Amino acid sequence: xxxxxxxxxxxxxxxxxxxxxxxxxxxxxxxxxxxxxxxxxxxxxxxxxxxxxxxxxxxxxxxxxxxxxxxxxxxxxxxxxxxxxxxxxxxxxxxxxxxxxxxxxxxxxxx
Amino acid sequence: xxxxxxxxxxxxxxxxxxxxxxxxxxxxxxxxxxxxxxxxxxxxxxxxxxxxxxxxxxxxxxxxxxxxxxxxxxxxxxxxxxxxxxxxxxxxxxxxxxxxxxxxxxxxxxxxxx
Numbered sequence: 102x103x104x105x106x107x108x109x110x111x112x113x114x115x116x117x118x119x120x121x122x123x124x125x126x127x128x129x130x131x132x133x134x135x136x137x138x139x140x141x142x143x144x145x146x147x148x149x150x151x152x153x154x155x156x157x158x159x160x161x162x163x164x165x166x167x168x169x170x171x172x173x174x175x176x177x178x179x180x181x182x183x184x185x186x187x188x189x190x191x192x193x194x195x196x197x198x199x200x201x202x203x204x205x206x207x208x209x210x211x212x
Numbered sequence: 213x214x215x216x217x218x219x220x221x222x223x224x225x226x227x228x229x230x231x232x233x234x235x236x237x238x239x240x241x242x243x244x245x246x247x248x249x250x251x252x253x254x255x256x257x258x259x260x261x262x263x264x265x266x267x268x269x270x271x272x273x274x275x276x277x278x279x280x281x282x283x284x285x286x287x288x289x290x291x292x293x294x295x296x297x298x299x300x301x302x303x304x305x306x307x308x309x310x311x312x313x314x315x316x317x318x319x320x321x322x323x324x325x326x
Binding site: 205 | 216218246248253254255256257258261301303312313314315316317318319
């Protein structure tokens with residue numbers, strides 16, 4: 102079973118609200134990435150953190166922000182939610198030498 | 213801008229048949245090409261991956277073929293089983309780049325009929 106745990110699994114928010122999604126990865130997984138997967142599409146890279154610092158960002162507006170903590174947990178925050186933010190949000194982590202392990206995702210619905 | 217194009221969008225194969233999924237990339241700096249399998253309600257799971265110094269890699273019933281000059285790679289699923297019914301994504305990345313994001317294809321939904 103995957104070593105990456107995401108919470109919550111599902112949530113519904115109202116347009117304009119803010120949301121925080123959480124991810125817990127395995128010890129030693131210094132890199133964590135977040136992806137947005139719209140229905141029927143491939144995941145799109147949001148940003149990546151390495152040892153608590155952002156070191157890569159995709160084509161997403163600043164209202165998408167994140168944090169990585171020393172205990173290998175991380176957060177994705179989205180402000181001013183829009184209807185188009187409805188998607189599956191995936192967290193993926195890796196060691197310095199390995200490939201990515203994805204969590205099962207958080208299904209966000211914005212109404 | 214879609215840097216990895218995947219085809220077909222869906223395919224149906226009989227049990228025991230061969231499933232073939234193709235991907236083409238644009239960025240010649242990519243040096244890591246994984247394939248992911250995703251079941252409904254789950255995150256993508258790494259299936260098999262290849263580096264550009266190898267033209268083919270086989271793991272069990274899954275084979276990646278890689279053509280560097282054509283900037284194309286493909287996944288072959290031999291002896292397809294109903295349990296292989298899932299969505300498959302190809303991806304590409306630059307391993308040594310900071311923030312080495314995975315760029316995914318659009319996905320192929322595979323249905324294996326018993």
